[in-house]
Amino acid sequence: MKVTFENTQIAFDGKSASDISRMQALFSIVARPSLVKIGKAMLNISLFLHFPIRWILKPTIFKQFCGGETIDECEEVMLQLAKSNIQSILDYSAEGLNDEAHFDKVDSEILSTIDKSKIHSYIPFAVFKPSGIARIELLEKISCSLALNTAETLEYDKLIKRVETICEYAQRADIPVMIDAEESWIQAAIDLIVEKMSEKYNKTKAVVYNTLQMYRTDRLDYLKSQHEIAQMKGYKLGFKIVRGAYMEKERERAIEKSYPSPVYQTKEGTDKAYNLALDYIVEHNNEIALCAGTHNEESCYHLISLMEKHAIANNDTAVYFAQLYGMSDHITYNLSTANYNVAKYLPYGSLKLVLPYLIRRAEENTSIKGQTGRELQLIITEKSRRKAL
Numbered sequence: 001m002k003v004t005f006e007n008t009q010i011a012f013d014g015k016s017a018s019d020i021s022r023m024q025a026l027f028s029i030v031a032r033p034s035l036v037k038i039g040k041a042m043l044n045i046s047l048f049l050h051f052p053i054r055w056i057l058k059p060t061i062f063k064q065f066c067g068g069e070t071i072d073e074c075e076e077v078m079l080q081l082a083k084s085n086i087q088s089i090l091d092y093s094a095e096g097l098n099d100e101a102h103f104d105k106v107d108s109e110i111l112s113t114i115d116k117s118k119i120h121s122y123i124p125f126a127v128f129k130p131s132g133i134a135r136i137e138l139l140e141k142i143s144c145s146l147a148l149n150t151a152e153t154l155e156y157d158k159l160i161k162r163v164e165t166i167c168e169y170a171q172r173a174d175i176p177v178m179i180d181a182e183e184s185w186i187q188a189a190i191d192l193i194v195e196k197m198s199e200k201y202n203k204t205k206a207v208v209y210n211t212l213q214m215y216r217t218d219r220l221d222y223l224k225s226q227h228e229i230a231q232m233k234g235y236k237l238g239f240k241i242v243r244g245a246y247m248e249k250e251r252e253r254a255i256e257k258s259y260p261s262p263v264y265q266t267k268e269g270t271d272k273a274y275n276l277a278l279d280y281i282v283e284h285n286n287e288i289a290l291c292a293g294t295h296n297e298e299s300c301y302h303l304i305s306l307m308e309k310h311a312i313a314n315n316d317t318a319v320y321f322a323q324l325y326g327m328s329d330h331i332t333y334n335l336s337t338a339n340y341n342v343a344k345y346l347p348y349g350s351l352k353l354v355l356p357y358l359i360r361r362a363e364e365n366t367s368i369k370g371q372t373g374r375e376l377q378l379i380i381t382e383k384s385r386r387k388a389l
């Protein structure tokens with residue numbers, strides 16, 4: 001069956017008329033940059049003044065982009081997705097805290113998501129963001145190859161132990177763990193840790209996956225050099241391939257600190273690098289497992305054609321597609337209907353702590369120069385299709 005992402009009937013399967021109207025109202029609001037700006041400011045004021053905001057956020061933007069406030073609360077969404085052959089990647093998305101108590105909490109949540117995967121067959125990966133379990137200043141210092149003092153050395157050892165515990169737990173539960181990529185000035189430390197873990201836990205198959213942000217001009221070379229090292233030392237690799245979420249921040253910092261931006265100057269540069277990474281991994285698919293984290297239709301079509309070219313079965317577990325929950329259902333549902341391995345990143349966490357994540361999603365869906373956003377256009381198409389029946 002030829003996959004097309006144009007099929008909105010499949011994309012909105014199971015969504016009632018009221019679900020679609022709620023989504024339309026939400027995406028119409030976030031499509032207007034001025035409203036997103038005002039909303040963000042009002043949110044900050046409300047938080048500062050302790051105004052109750054839960055009643056408005058929980059049934060609207062939270063419901064659209066998050067599975068629930070706890071793992072158990074995500075159950076309903078996971079079952080709903082599983083009915084359509086879509087898997088869920090539980091992502092504890094509490095952000096903005098940078099202390100040991102928070103790191104302990106994140107750590108225990110990651111282990112709980114692994115526990116959940118033992119009883120729920122629709123969870124293909126565990127995932128975590130390194131800054132959720134480590135101080136950013138520590139990661140930055142390591143990334144700059146600066147010497148650590150005694151306290152920092154102890155802190156680093158503790159971090160390595162934390163990551164080892166997670167990887168070991170994942171290996172025992174037979175579930176791979178993906179480690180998110182972050183800003184370039186802390187990524188070298190993250191890479192170092194993931195490389196260490198890959199060498200230790202990926203002896204026979206990829207248990208640990210690193211993430212490559214293909215907006216970075218050095219990532220294709222990094223992928224190839226990692227492959228060479230893994231071949232030499234005799235272990236497998238796993239990579240989640242994304243375009244990268246911190247482009248503006250990267251560019252601003254590069255200007256501020258007078259170094260060349262690590263990001264391609266054009267979207268075309270990033271797009272080309274993304275597809276070249278897919279080419280390379282699929283060509284070496286016996287040694288490198290892949291999760292393509294993208295909402296880009298062209299990259300998904302490209303991966304489909306690569307799989308055909310290399311005679312890789314649609315449901316071969318060496319290749320996964322993934323999108324964020326609440327976005328690009330036209331890609332996810334059409335892929336699952338064609339029996340590809342596809343999963344949603346399903347963020348969860350207390351409403352207050354996932355707010356930074358929700359604000360990023362609102363900003364990402366804001367239209368450029370007043371054009372109708374991609375999600376909104378799909379909703380409008382589906383509404384017209386249903387009306388015409």
Ligand SMILES: Cc1cc2nc3c(=O)[nH]c(=O)nc-3n(C[C@H](O)[C@H](O)[C@H](O)COP(=O)(O)OP(=O)(O)OC[C@H]3O[C@@H](n4cnc5c(N)ncnc54)[C@H](O)[C@@H]3O)c2cc1C
Pocket residue numbers: 179180181182211213215242243244245246247263264265266267268269270292293294295296322323324345
């Ligand atoms: C499952 C999943 C997991 C993810 N995990 C991570 C993660 O661990 N770390 C992370 O950083 N991000 C992560 N992301 C976000 C991702 O990096 C992208 O920001 C987001 O998916 C949008 O890119 P896209 O491929 O979907 O498609 P598109 O909408 O086609 O691409 C948008 C992206 O292209 C790049 N871009 C846009 N304009 C330019 C320009 N002028 N010059 C150069 N590049 C440009 C930027 O990276 C931008 O985000 C994840 C996304 C998904 C779906």
